Amino acid sequence: MNLDTRIKFRHLLCFLEIARQGSFAKAADAMAISQPAISKTLKELEELLQTRLFERSKQGVELTPAGVRFMRYAGPSVQALREGVSTLRGEEHAPPQVRIGVLSTVESLLMPEVLCRLHQRHEALVVSVATGPSAHLLAQLHVGELDLVIGRMTESPQIQGLLFEHLYSESMSLVVRPGHPLLARQPIERSQLGRYPLVLPLAGTTIRKHADSLFVQCAIEQPLQRLETLSPALSRRYVQSSDAVWVAPRDAVRIDLGRGELCELDLGVQEPGGSVGICSNAALPMSLPARWLCEVLREVAGQYRDGSYP
Structure with a gap:
């Protein structure tokens, strides 16, 4: 089926912002437009695709299965266009960059050591770190605003459609x-x-x-x-x-x-622990700086598992 030329860039931006925010009102604020306007734009997109992309819930709005599938392509498409515009503006000469989401589970011990080793090995590298709840960071990963999310997140519903690589277990x-x-x-x-x-x-x-x-x-x-x-x-x-x-x-x-x-404190029982790992978006090709980061993450995590770090 040929791409429907009636699908505009504003439709994709609207869809991605609602998915990121989990709320029509917050998405409207982020895009500086009215809530009726964002609802109308989404309705146009759903009519063009002939499917519902979101369902309302007590927590806000959630992607339907069709919405999850569409996200895998809409996010990378918009991100690719942004990167294309950046190259035309001369930003291709900027130092390599990797954008990561870091959960509190790895913020204090794993990531400082990873970042130290990463910068020791690469003279020109910008690491942009976002923190917050897993739902928020995984939403950014879905739309291509982050390259990776690191932490303990396997139980999060937002991990659907993403790839997870286990590094170690933590109680x-x-x-x-x-x-x-x-x-x-x-x-x-x-x-x-x-x-x-x-x-x-x-x-x-x-x-x-x-x-x-x-x-x-x-x-x-x-x-x-x-x-x-x-x-x-x-x-x-x-x-x-x-x-x-x-x-x-x-x-x-x-x-x-x-x-x-x-x-x-000794409770007399130990919590079984959860899986700490790397989450990535299979719909996006992994950048070279992101691969550098994954290599160091696996290295430090391996030393953590065998007791040689810290």
Whole structure:
């Protein structure tokens, strides 16, 4: 079937922005147009394709199976056009660049070492790092705005249609400041956890599901006083200056535990762990800088698995 010439660039931009934002209102704000205008543009595209691309839900809007298939081609097409325009503007002489999404699970330990080694080996290289929830980063990967996403994300619905390469498994730990009252008795009395503030990943994230599962497994009711964040820096400072308990990815606190700046609570059971890895978009050819990054990621992850790093 020949390409319908009635499909315009604005149709693709509208579709991609709605998919990225998961909301008509947020997509309209991002594109600086009215919500009725963005709804009309999407309706035109769906009529031209003769299929529904989105379904409304309580959380906003979600791609239909047809929308997921169309995303695999719409995102790379728009990104290829942007890159073509860049070359005509003389940007082809800029240093090579790789754009990555980094989840909090790898932000503190894996990625700093990877980036150090990467820059030691490549004199001219720009690494652009985006952080945030997996749903947001995977949406950017779908539309070609990121080359890779690294972290723990296999349970995220947005991973559908993407490729995932396992690097290593990582469990969750409960950590507190040195001298915390709960350290007086190990394993701890689980009923005592409810007396202290709890630091958790944001609700709805992949890593939060693992944290919630750990509490269910141990029959522990979460306290009403909680801090929910994906920031390791904020979590670390808050826990070190209070009696809060942090449910943290092991990687985020491994160095702190080794230095004695944080202490691990023994629950008498260990969370089974989740898969940390590299997510890529099969519809996009992987750039050379992205391949460089993957090589170093595999190298550091291998040393992590065999205990030679850190």
